[in-house]
Amino acid sequence: MTQLISEENIKNERKIQNQINESIKDFKCFYFDAGAGAGKTYSLQKSIEYILENRTDELLSVKQKILCITYTNAAKNEILERIGQNSLVVVSTIHEFLWGFIAHQQPLLINEHKKKIEEELGKIDDTLSEIKFYNECDDQESFKQIVLNQEFLDLFYQYYSESATDFRDAIKNTGKIDEKLLSNVSNFKKVVSALRSEQKLKEALSNSNKRKCKVRYNPTRNRDNLSLFIISHDTLLDYAYSIIINNNIVKRLFFDKYPYVLIDEYQDTDRKVVEIFNSILDYSRERETNFLIGYFGDYMQNIYDKGVGKLDTIVEDFIPIKKVFNRRSSSQIVELIERIRNDGFGQKSIYKNFKDGKIQFYHSSLELESLSSFLSQKEIDKDCAVLLLKNDKIAKEREFENLLNKIREFPRFSGGNYNNVGSEFLSNNLQNMGWFLREVLNFIDFIAKVKNEDSTVRMVTNFIEGSTQITYDVFIQFIKKVNSIKSTKIGGYINELGKISISNNKETNTNFEVESILKNIFSIDSTNNYIEQIKKRAYDYFYFTSSDTFEDDDSNESERDMSIINSFFDLELKEFLCWYEYVQTDKKETGINYYTLHGSKGLEFDNVVIVLENTFANKKDYIQFFFENYGNLNFTEEESLRFNSVRNLLYVACSRARKKLYIIYISEDLQQNERQNISVIFEEIKSLDPDILDIAYDSPES
DNA sequence: GGGAGTAACCTTTTT
């Protein structure tokens, strides 16, 4: 059934776009708020097209461009796809753009960098002064000399991650450190690390005036390395902010070049970015130059801490434009998400007749034993997404749990590097994937293609050097041999694969080396003992924590503890295949898509199943807090932040559904007010507990 | 019982 839009709503929608167009025409800055599924990106696209239709000649004659800022590369690509290539439109992520804009201002950047280093040195000073033993140290200078000695540091970092006792013993055995300084190991570590960075930063500072010194932006790693003049995302914004705010010439360069700036998903952009644009706008007004800023977004979908969220108090004189129509969902869903946001935004379905949606809320007092039996019971198998809070649970459902847990044992993913799991292992952006894991993924890609009967010959032979010369006979022989590999473990599998030999007596010039596959994928050079070489690479990757203390890794190779590496290669190949399936994020029309609630942002499905649980974000009542406090108006600032973050996440997740939405809430028992509020939002509460009749949970009225 | 030190545990996502 096609959904129908009334004449009136078609008109209403057009009116909204006209409002935007008028603002653009008159250079009146605006912010456009539209709910989930309203078609924000479409409005943005139309706005760009409007400018192109009316101002192309003008832009061309003064060599100006339209600037469209997005938050993610994915969004950037989508917009580029929609508007097509056009030299008058620059579409860019905010970081990419700002870096392009200030990268060549090296003197200014170096200046910022020096300030940043000074700041950092100040922080180090504070840290040191807070630690008692160092403060009371009679001779700090000689202590410094002892611990900053390279040999000492080598030992220090070698034992850094060992238990406190082992670490203490190792340091004690050098005979250089008085035992009483080691009574608190973590403080000792803190002091030595602080002194080490202090030394490096001071060195960097004294080098900063050299000509070759350049500040560089590294977008692939979210960490500054100030002593090497490398900055990352947040620091880039800091520098850009300072440079632009304080330089009218730079501001003028900006608005002379880009008279129209449109910003997508404004709620996610950093507050500093808004302030940068505000300062440019102020100066353009001073100079009486036309300059337009338009924000497009939905503050209710701000689910990351850094985003600016609501704009009204930051851009007070901007025209607010709002769209209440929802183009995605059935009226049931639209009404539900309106209740979740509960701020009177007034969303409504744009359709006359899209009223066959369905919402069911289930409570379960125990963790679900089998999600799949729930799914099959509900007979949802098409265009469906299951949304879970944690990556752990996704790994479990997708059956690569052991792989995930093994990964977390390595230094690269444990301790302070805990967050690397997300970016380097679970990232659906292959560019961000860790280098060794990318090799593994590549290998799995090869296996998957060999195993898949639908693969073309080309898809498989792409992995083989000199593959153009392979005869069909040889190819079939090869596939057969690969498919008869017995080992179910990845290490064993690689081993057997490396041993495959293809008899090739017909054509002497056919150059087919099975080993070239492994050589290519894992960038190894010698021709034997593949698995050992690959394990060596694995070690280099998994044990390199990049905390810039492990610059050289020619640590005694014979001393390397390979036990975890070995158990990594003892994992079932199947787990790797499941992981591979998961990170290939292509949405499946049939079958079930798994995402985190966060990761579902921007997507849509006919059917959505959301599993909610309370242990999340270091809380034991993450979801409960929202249900208990729904409608509460007396929040402290902290409570309000907490409440909003759950609300926004639920809003994002629930608004993915077009037709059917199932919520499964896992919570030991429901409090009275919690139950009441859930009933207000979702109406009926059903129980998934086997021994409880549904009726016991019906809403109070019934 | 409390304080100090250590070990264990942890949310998501993007740039």
Add this chain to the structure above:
DNA sequence: GGTTACTCCC
């Protein structure tokens, strides 16, 4: 890396 949970000792 930051917070919570445990353990040890006085």
